[in-house]
Amino acid sequence: MNKSSGKTESSEQTLPMLEKHRQQLIIDILEKSQFASVRSLTQQLNASEATIRRDITKMAKRGEITKIRGGAESANKEKKKTQIASTSFSVDKTKQADTKRLIAKRAVELCSDGDSIIINGGSSTYMMGEFLSSLQLNILTNSFVLANYITENSENQVSLPGGEIYRDQGIILSSYESDTIENYRSTMMFMGTPGIGEFGVMESDPLLIRSEQKLKKQTEKLVILADSTKLGQHSNFIFCPLSEVDILITDSNADMKLIKDFESKGIEVIIVPFSAA
Secondary structure (H helix, E strand, C coil): CCHHHHHHHHHHHHHHHHHHHHHHHHHHHHHHHCEEEHHHHHHHHCCCHHHHHHHHHHHHHCCCEEEECCEEEECCCCCCCCCCCCHHHHHHCCCCHHHHHHHHHHHHCCCCCCCEEEECCCHHHHHHHHHCCCCCCEEEECCHHHHHHHHHHCCCEEECCCCEEECCCCEEECCCCCCHHHHCCEEEEEEECCCEECCEEEECCHHHHHHHHHHHCCEEEEEEECCHHHECCCCCEEEECHHHCCEEEEECCCCHHHHHHHHHCCCEEEEECCCCC
């Protein structure tokens, strides 16, 4: 496939989605802080001032926010909305968004109707939701944000583990040893990571590791979604060694030396075209 034509097609399909997400993020930010300047929004959302000003104008015309000099404020000053998904999680979805979307699409292509799968919470795995609508799967996820999206946009059966909602991560964590997870079996578990390298698959929080390792015990294959910026990166905690990874999906901007190192460890590496958009 011609890379340039493929990239253009992806960009055309992705831009409306990104605008919708970005404008929802503006609403989320304003409902938390009531006011935000154009400069602040450009920094938080990694967008140009022209783009943010255009968003503010469109949203103000629809009555979603109030446009003021130098920025915008919430249209609802009386009541702050309790956000299900935290702004930090939502903003993370915009980083390397086009590339993450291609990786998420390729991950879903590994699934077939009737499969039972596990999807761990995260910005990369969240994007799988868009491509699951055409399938009939049994899905266990600890991401209540993803679960909500899937139930509203597909006919997939969705199960959630018991536990507490952690808004900052957008996931459900259980402090109990026995819960519904132990009754679930899956062919594949999909998860993102802040880094994957010689020490293994990294994680940022030991509390997350405990939950994720319980999920991993219930699956046959572990599939890691990691764009090229995550390869070779370290974090404070190790989720699992490379020997426990079955498939790694990354993009074509990845360092080929790192790719060969992963393959030498018995990992099947799937490479999708890099998107610079």
